[in-house]
Amino acid sequence: MTATGRMDFRGGVHPPERKSLSADAAIEVLPTPPEVRIPLVQHIGAPCESLVKPKTPVAMGEMIGKAGGFVSAPVHASIDGTCGMADVTTLPNARHVAVIPITAGPQTLSGQGLWDAIFGGEWPTRHLEDHAPQQIVEAIQAAGIVGQGGAAFPTHVKLVRNETKPIDTLLVNGCECEPYLTADHRMMIQLPGPIISGALLAAQAADAKQIIIAIEDNKPVAIDNLRRAVRGTKIQVVVLPTHYPMGGEKMTIRAALGRVVPTGGLPLDVGVVVINVGTAAAIARAVLRGKPLTHRVVTVTGSGVARPRNLLAPIGVSYKTLIEHCGGLTDQAARVLSGGPMMGLAIGNLDTPVTKGTSGITVLTSQEARKAEELQCIRCGRCVDVCPVGLVPTKIALACRFKDWDLARRYHLDACIECGCCAYICPSGIPLVQLMRMGKAEIPRKKK
Amino acid sequence: MSQAQQPAPAAGSQPPAEPVLIVAPSPHMGNIAQTTRRMMLDVLLALVPVIVASMAVFGLYAIQQIALCMLACMAFEAMFSMLRGKGLTIIDGSAAVTGAILALSLPWSAPWYVGVVGSLIAIGIAKIIFGGLGQNLFNPAMVGRAFVMIAFAGVMGASAYVAPASRTDAPHAVTQATPMTARREAARKPAVATAPAAAATQPATDWNYVKRLFWGNVNGSLGETSAAACILGAVYLLIRRTASWEIPLGMVGTAAVIAGLMNLAQGGGPELLLHHLFGGALLFGAVYIATDPVTSPLTPRGKLIFGAGCGALVMLLRVFSGYPEGVMFAVLLMNSVVPLINRWTIPTPIGGPAPVKA
Ligand code: SF4
Ligand code: SF4
Numbered sequence: 001m002t003a004t005g006r007m008d009f010r011g012g013v014h015p016p017e018r019k020s021l022s023a024d025a026a027i028e029v030l031p032t033p034p035e036v037r038i039p040l041v042q043h044i045g046a047p048c049e050s051l052v053k054p055k056t057p058v059a060m061g062e063m064i065g066k067a068g069g070f071v072s073a074p075v076h077a078s079i080d081g082t083c084g085m086a087d088v089t090t091l092p093n094a095r096h097v098a099v100i101p102i103t104a105g106p107q108t109l110s111g112q113g114l115w116d117a118i119f120g121g122e123w124p125t126r127h128l129e130d131h132a133p134q135q136i137v138e139a140i141q142a143a144g145i146v147g148q149g150g151a152a153f154p155t156h157v158k159l160v161r162n163e164t165k166p167i168d169t170l171l172v173n174g175c176e177c178e179p180y181l182t183a184d185h186r187m188m189i190q191l192p193g194p195i196i197s198g199a200l201l202a203a204q205a206a207d208a209k210q211i212i213i214a215i216e217d218n219k220p221v222a223i224d225n226l227r228r229a230v231r232g233t234k235i236q237v238v239v240l241p242t243h244y245p246m247g248g249e250k251m252t253i254r255a256a257l258g259r260v261v262p263t264g265g266l267p268l269d270v271g272v273v274v275i276n277v278g279t280a281a282a283i284a285r286a287v288l289r290g291k292p293l294t295h296r297v298v299t300v301t302g303s304g305v306a307r308p309r310n311l312l313a314p315i316g317v318s319y320k321t322l323i324e325h326c327g328g329l330t331d332q333a334a335r336v337l338s339g340g341p342m343m344g345l346a347i348g349n350l351d352t353p354v355t356k357g358t359s360g361i362t363v364l365t366s367q368e369a370r371k372a373e374e375l376q377c378i379r380c381g382r383c384v385d386v387c388p389v390g391l392v393p394t395k396i397a398l399a400c401r402f403k404d405w406d407l408a409r410r411y412h413l414d415a416c417i418e419c420g421c422c423a424y425i426c427p428s429g430i431p432l433v434q435l436m437r438m439g440k441a442e443i444p445r446k447k448k
Numbered sequence: 449m450s451q452a453q454q455p456a457p458a459a460g461s462q463p464p465a466e467p468v469l470i471v472a473p474s475p476h477m478g479n480i481a482q483t484t485r486r487m488m489l490d491v492l493l494a495l496v497p498v499i500v501a502s503m504a505v506f507g508l509y510a511i512q513q514i515a516l517c518m519l520a521c522m523a524f525e526a527m528f529s530m531l532r533g534k535g536l537t538i539i540d541g542s543a544a545v546t547g548a549i550l551a552l553s554l555p556w557s558a559p560w561y562v563g564v565v566g567s568l569i570a571i572g573i574a575k576i577i578f579g580g581l582g583q584n585l586f587n588p589a590m591v592g593r594a595f596v597m598i599a600f601a602g603v604m605g606a607s608a609y610v611a612p613a614s615r616t617d618a619p620h621a622v623t624q625a626t627p628m629t630a631r632r633e634a635a636r637k638p639a640v641a642t643a644p645a646a647a648a649t650q651p652a653t654d655w656n657y658v659k660r661l662f663w664g665n666v667n668g669s670l671g672e673t674s675a676a677a678c679i680l681g682a683v684y685l686l687i688r689r690t691a692s693w694e695i696p697l698g699m700v701g702t703a704a705v706i707a708g709l710m711n712l713a714q715g716g717g718p719e720l721l722l723h724h725l726f727g728g729a730l731l732f733g734a735v736y737i738a739t740d741p742v743t744s745p746l747t748p749r750g751k752l753i754f755g756a757g758c759g760a761l762v763m764l765l766r767v768f769s770g771y772p773e774g775v776m777f778a779v780l781l782m783n784s785v786v787p788l789i790n791r792w793t794i795p796t797p798i799g800g801p802a803p804v805k806a
């Protein structure tokens with residue numbers, strides 16, 4: 001089973017891209033902010049336990065929150081400074097979480113120094129077999145790495161070898177199918193070294209024989225660059241058509257490998273583990289240098305920001321600081337999103353801190369943002385045509401609206417991946433995904 | 449939420465007041481090229497060739513009837529939606545479409561009140577009672593037409609299509625019977641199945657006649673005379689993806705297969721087949737009526753089944769019923785089984801059905 005590339009999946013949409021706003025902006029190091037506020041939960045899984053008290057001095061990379069279980073990831077200070085009183089914030093996903101504020105101290109690394117400390121130097125592609133799988137997984141766990149594509153699942157959990165379900169393929173996801181976002185794109189251009197080292201290490205941990213980096217064909221520079229960089233390794237670069245939601249794990253697996261993840265199942269069920277390119281770079285840093293995940297690349301973009309950019313930002317910095325560094329909001333700014341316009345979450349408070357899963361901040365103007373006006377469903381079936389999972393979104397959404405859970409189940413509500421294609425295409429502006437989400441949250445679990 | 453945060457250094461300028469940020473669910477982009485209103489406008493645009501063809505054949509009468517029905521439908525829509533306190537729903541354009549299609553499905557001789565009563569029934573009974581746009585089970589224009597066919601049977605029968613010799617204002621084409629009536633009459637005289645040679649030599653289906661059917665210089669309801677105009681409209685709708693291809697294909701394909709089998713049975717040439725395809729309302733119905741999203745199934749498979757059902761019923765009615773033309777009944781009958789089709793065609797998600805969790 002080798003990758004053939006240039007495959008596709010059925011359904012999906014082609015939203016206007018607008019990546020050009022920030023695609024050529026080289027990743028810039030954000031000047032160290034006066035304060036970061038680090039959430040104690042940044043992933044799916046158990047919250048962390050705080051290890052610091054007010055006034056404790058901390059150094060960048062020091063662990064300040066201990067993992068609360070196996071499916072959990074510790075958090076670390078992202079700047080040098082002094083801890084403040086624990087506080088509470090609301091993340092874009094509406095979760096209320098404890099945050100530990102850190103006020104920057106004088107000795108904090110910044111600028112080129114910080115860049116070098118994080119990504120500088122050589123990233124080996126050879127002799128990585130010396131690292132025992134167990135060691136790699138432990139290093140990843142200690143570094144607090146979670147998926148950087150958005151879902152933020154603790155990465156070590158995915159890579160642990162599983163006797164009953166062996167993994168044969170590691171898929172590094174560089175599709176970045178969200179319109180506007182370019183963080184992964186810039187990383188693939190500027191940082192092929194750590195991505196490749198990280199991919200090799202992750203494959204080593206998971207015992208995957210095949211390694212594939214999947215990229216959408218709208219990123220030719222990144223493709224060329226990685227093709228050159230993987231020479232001499234066993235990694236293959238596979239080019240996939242540009243097609244939303246190509247970056248969704250299940251779609252990428254389908255397109256790159258022709259394997260279908262069962263409904264309700266995981267990539268693991270078809271022998272695949274998927275990691276994002278940013279995650280791969282973080283793995284390399286954790287395993288080869290013993291450094292925790294303290295910074296990540298964030299795209300700040302959209303017509304609502306003065307100067308769209310890609311920034312290397314410390315975890316915990318506020319959205320406001322990032323936006324201000326990019327020249328602030330323009331007069332037309334109407335909606336600030338955590339993430340991209342297809343799956344991103346609109347936020348109302350710019351004090352929200354950047355977490356490990358924040359891939360971008362998109363600021364839309366009112367012209368760009370989807371209108372809220374909702375008309376009746378005209379049963380045109382467009383949502384059916386675009387659903388990449390092959391569902392009948394209108395039926396499910398209406399069943400959810402009227403709380404007809406039996407009907408929602410009969411139409412396979414559980415299989416929805418919440419990609420938003422249906423709501424994007426709906427001519428009547430019906431908030432289909434929102435209804436699905438609501439339905440999933442409310443559907444009474446089968447009693448027995 | 450947080451302690452007062454010092455303004456970032458050096459960011460001297462910037463927002464005097466916090467901008468108003470709208471919190472809304474994802475996705476935050478929409479496909480502005482395709483709104484409900486735009487889809488309705490698309491249908492109207494796709495009807496332009498048909499309207500032009502109908503004007504060419506029936507002259508001023510066609511414009512009057514079409515304008516009257518569109519205005520009447522919009523007026524009734526406005527009136528009923530106001531009564532229901534639903535605001536002005538005519539802006540969605542669906543009433544205008546209903547009016548245009550209703551008008552185009554009437555015979556050229558229908559008096560003005562037929563159009564108005566048809567509109568009243570189409571909007572008031574077929575649509576609003578069910579809850580307005582998107583809720584109706586039956587195609588409003590066809591319900592309106594069915595009602596006037598029955599209520600005004602005298603002026604709406606097959607004879608309504610043929611001008612009596614006394615009508616001096618009648619266009620040339622309408623002095624003949626409609627293609628489907630002509631076919632029926634012709635087929636009745638010889639015993640069809642046993643006289644293959646006779647069927648093939650009927651004057652109504654020579655090549656010249658097929659050509660006229662194609663371009664539209666024949667009698668029929670206002671919108672159904674020109675096959676060429678319908679095909680043009682179909683191409684536009686398919687390019688704009690306003691109509692799905694499954695329904696027209698299913699309908700025309702099935703009709704073609706049945707007509708082809710009849711052809712074989714009767715030993716006729718391909719003209720008979722083309723006569724069935726180009727004559728009557730089959731194409732008009734397949735392109736503009738059966739494709740009504742509201743009253744057709746949701747899934748591609750369902751749409752194919754629906755289209756095939758319409759096509760088969762049209763042929764059945766043409767061959768066996770007393771009505772010369774069956775599109776209206778075929779569509780209405782198939783409308784009534786749409787909920788069933790939807791239920792039969794629930795697709796299995798890619799990756800198989802969701803496992804039932806305990
Ligand atoms: S796309 Fe919108 S209007 Fe069309 S069937 Fe789906 S929900 Fe209804
Ligand atoms: S139903 Fe779910 S999976 Fe299908 S298009 Fe809508 S959001 Fe995507």
